[in-house]
Amino acid sequence: MAHITINQYLQQVYEAIDNRDGAFCAELLSFKHPHVANPRLQLSSPEEKCQQVLEPPYDEMVAAHLRAFQSHKEENWALPLMFAVTLDLRIFANNAEQQLQKKGKGQPGEMMEKAAEQLMSCFRVCASDNRAGIEDSKKWGMMFLSNQLFKIYFKINKLHLCKPLIRAIDSSNLKNDYSPAQKVTYRYYVGRKAMFDSDFKPAEECLSYSFHHCHRSSQKNKRMILIYLLPVKMLLGHMPTPQLLKKYDLMQFSDVTKAVSEGNLLLLHNALTKHETFFIRCGIFLILEKLKIITYRNLFKKVYLLLKTHQLPLDAFLVALNMMQVEDVDVDEVQCILANLIYMGHIKGYISHQHQKLVVSKQNPFPPLSSVS
Amino acid sequence: MNRRKGPRRTSHTQRQGDPAGERRWKNQNQWQDQGSALVKEAQETVQKGTCQTMCPAREMQERESQNRLHHFEMLAGTEGHRKPRADPSRIVKEYSRPAAGKDSTNPSDLRPPAVLLKTVCYLIDDIAAAPALQPWSEVYSFVFDRLRGVKQDMIIQRVSGTECVAILERMVRFLIYASYRLCGEPLRLYDPKINETHLQENLSWLLDCYASGTGPHTNQDEFQALGLLYNLGSPRAMQHIMELPEELRSSPAISLALSVNQAFLERNPVRLLRLAQKLNFLQSCALHRHLVTCRKDLLLIYSHGFSSRNCRFPLDKLCQVLALDWSLTTQLCQTYGVEIKDNHVVFTKTAFTDPEQGKLQCLQYHNIVEEKQKDLTVRSIIHGST
Numbered sequence: 001m002a003h004i005t006i007n008q009y010l011q012q013v014y015e016a017i018d019n020r021d022g023a024f025c026a027e028l029l030s031f032k033h034p035h036v037a038n039p040r041l042q043l044s045s046p047e048e049k050c051q052q053v054l055e056p057p058y059d060e061m062v063a064a065h066l067r068a069f070q071s072h073k074e075e076n077w078a079l080p081l082m083f084a085v086t087l088d089l090r091i092f093a094n095n096a097e098q099q100l101q102k103k104g105k106g107q108p109g110e111m112m113e114k115a116a117e118q119l120m121s122c123f124r125v126c127a128s129d130n131r132a133g134i135e136d137s138k139k140w141g142m143m144f145l146s147n148q149l150f151k152i153y154f155k156i157n158k159l160h161l162c163k164p165l166i167r168a169i170d171s172s173n174l175k176n177d178y179s180p181a182q183k184v185t186y187r188y189y190v191g192r193k194a195m196f197d198s199d200f201k202p203a204e205e206c207l208s209y210s211f212h213h214c215h216r217s218s219q220k221n222k223r224m225i226l227i228y229l230l231p232v233k234m235l236l237g238h239m240p241t242p243q244l245l246k247k248y249d250l251m252q253f254s255d256v257t258k259a260v261s262e263g264n265l266l267l268l269h270n271a272l273t274k275h276e277t278f279f280i281r282c283g284i285f286l287i288l289e290k291l292k293i294i295t296y297r298n299l300f301k302k303v304y305l306l307l308k309t310h311q312l313p314l315d316a317f318l319v320a321l322n323m324m325q326v327e328d329v330d331v332d333e334v335q336c337i338l339a340n341l342i343y344m345g346h347i348k349g350y351i352s353h354q355h356q357k358l359v360v361s362k363q364n365p366f367p368p369l370s371s372v373s
Numbered sequence: 374m375n376r377r378k379g380p381r382r383t384s385h386t387q388r389q390g391d392p393a394g395e396r397r398w399k400n401q402n403q404w405q406d407q408g409s410a411l412v413k414e415a416q417e418t419v420q421k422g423t424c425q426t427m428c429p430a431r432e433m434q435e436r437e438s439q440n441r442l443h444h445f446e447m448l449a450g451t452e453g454h455r456k457p458r459a460d461p462s463r464i465v466k467e468y469s470r471p472a473a474g475k476d477s478t479n480p481s482d483l484r485p486p487a488v489l490l491k492t493v494c495y496l497i498d499d500i501a502a503a504p505a506l507q508p509w510s511e512v513y514s515f516v517f518d519r520l521r522g523v524k525q526d527m528i529i530q531r532v533s534g535t536e537c538v539a540i541l542e543r544m545v546r547f548l549i550y551a552s553y554r555l556c557g558e559p560l561r562l563y564d565p566k567i568n569e570t571h572l573q574e575n576l577s578w579l580l581d582c583y584a585s586g587t588g589p590h591t592n593q594d595e596f597q598a599l600g601l602l603y604n605l606g607s608p609r610a611m612q613h614i615m616e617l618p619e620e621l622r623s624s625p626a627i628s629l630a631l632s633v634n635q636a637f638l639e640r641n642p643v644r645l646l647r648l649a650q651k652l653n654f655l656q657s658c659a660l661h662r663h664l665v666t667c668r669k670d671l672l673l674i675y676s677h678g679f680s681s682r683n684c685r686f687p688l689d690k691l692c693q694v695l696a697l698d699w700s701l702t703t704q705l706c707q708t709y710g711v712e713i714k715d716n717h718v719v720f721t722k723t724a725f726t727d728p729e730q731g732k733l734q735c736l737q738y739h740n741i742v743e744e745k746q747k748d749l750t751v752r753s754i755i756h757g758s759t
Contacts, residue, residue: 157609157613196608280615283612285615286611286615289638290638290639293639293640332643332690332693333641333643335643335678336641336671336674337641339674339678340639340678342677343674343677350678350679350680350681350684351679352679353679353684353685353686354683359681
């Protein structure tokens, strides 16, 4: 495609029209197809050639297409056009997916992947634009396209494909100068990706940024960000207030919050089961399960506060767990849970197997959650 | 004007005489036709195989004359000859890399789904499960390659549905079993990474079949569980399981796999090893490579949790939680720098060290899987209980 002559190109268009091959014809007239990189097709007056080979209205269409190459070499005014087209493409692909699914045809994710491929080639064109000055650079298109691609990758559950995009934007000198809206969306997805990779500190930073910079009037978006920000904050020991949950209609989290802060494993289990569908759909069910460790820590801290001694019998913890109706746990598992909490820094102390006791430090045996990891 | 029906044969110069605009290329109807054609799915012609034998005749003759038969495929009594003869009942189409210009879509070279299933059954019953064929690494290489050939035929013919599922299920079981049986073999005989790549691909395809097919899929719970156990802790595998319908998710196999996964996430190796005892043989094979991490974690966590000057943790107890005997436990402790003094373990957080790559042999710690094999035959393992 990058080496054919103008005649060969026109011949291909002609044949595509003749054979009613709409798909191929569209490619030949698309800016995303590799042929746009071909210098031999960049003619300032292609009309005559086109008329020789093609019938109206195709001759005019193709001539305009070829003329347009000239004007885009060092400009980026067409970026909004590209934004609109790519957005449409993603939405169409999504609809096509749903229709195919209803009929039970096609592989799941097929349409979205094809759309993603197209968007990726646009992204590459933008990212590799080193010629123009900053104002005219196509690099300004990078964040918008990344955001579109993130949406697709999250939908088809191929998150590892986000990595090269994030890397490209991180290394670009424009990364702080994109529009606020684009930055909010970008950070939202980067935050979610970090959550997925269990990098909770970076996840918290990104999602917090997103939440605070999201426009006040976009309640729906703020709510969406909060759905992911809340679990991350809870894992770092910060529980949301009931007022916050009420304001954004996220009462599903209220029982979870209560359970974790009280160390109530039973309530946690029930709360997660009750709203299972919601949590699974949002993709946060598994992260919420991680709150179990924090809940253990809170429960055991209560035991410590109740017994008022720094040499705690392991049996006490077993009793506490049994009261929470935690099934088939024995002393060995209790030791393991405690050992893990010590290893993670949630408890300062050691277990003495001979005395079957947890010996905690006399100073600050249960450090605040925010100071740990 | 006449409506043209086929591709035009008129040359450019001929048409140049036609005044532009008067003869319309397409009338309104033709525009709409093209529109709906764009919307409709591409009507591609898919090859349908006609070869009724495990190996196409052409290939059999070719390989026989070029002396490229595997000795499992040779006619008995001719193995020692300069040009051994092919045994038509034992020769199987080999995998060949698709090459540009190569005509791989000749119907007589392709085996239809029913024949493919028969081929897979032959490979399992007569090769993989044959106790006389040794060493098993060679059996594996042969079966692996021929299964790849089966998969290739499936892809070209776009096989889907019951036969596709039946074939893929057996392939996945075979590869999972192999990942355990050949664990620890030298790289030149068995490459665990290659096995893994193919296992993941086949598993992925199988799960897609379950998702897009109409069912019923009687073994689905088995394979969803195997997928999770093999990919323990993988966010993608976990999210996939969570999105399954509740009824399926609460099946015993998947529930158990989820519990094992949960124990892994919570970093509770004691619980994990305890739950692992409940797994069946094939499930244990799927899980077994994670047991290395699990046991290491246990020693690491205990090194911190029990770290004290007077630590005396009974070795017996450690054996019990690790599900290993005395000598293996001692060996494991040695590998990780954990000190043992008169039947007691002295855990100290500073002592634990992670050995260099490769020093730990997973193979030596296979007991937990081994004891489940008991009287299971290879045949029943790969065909499953159906």
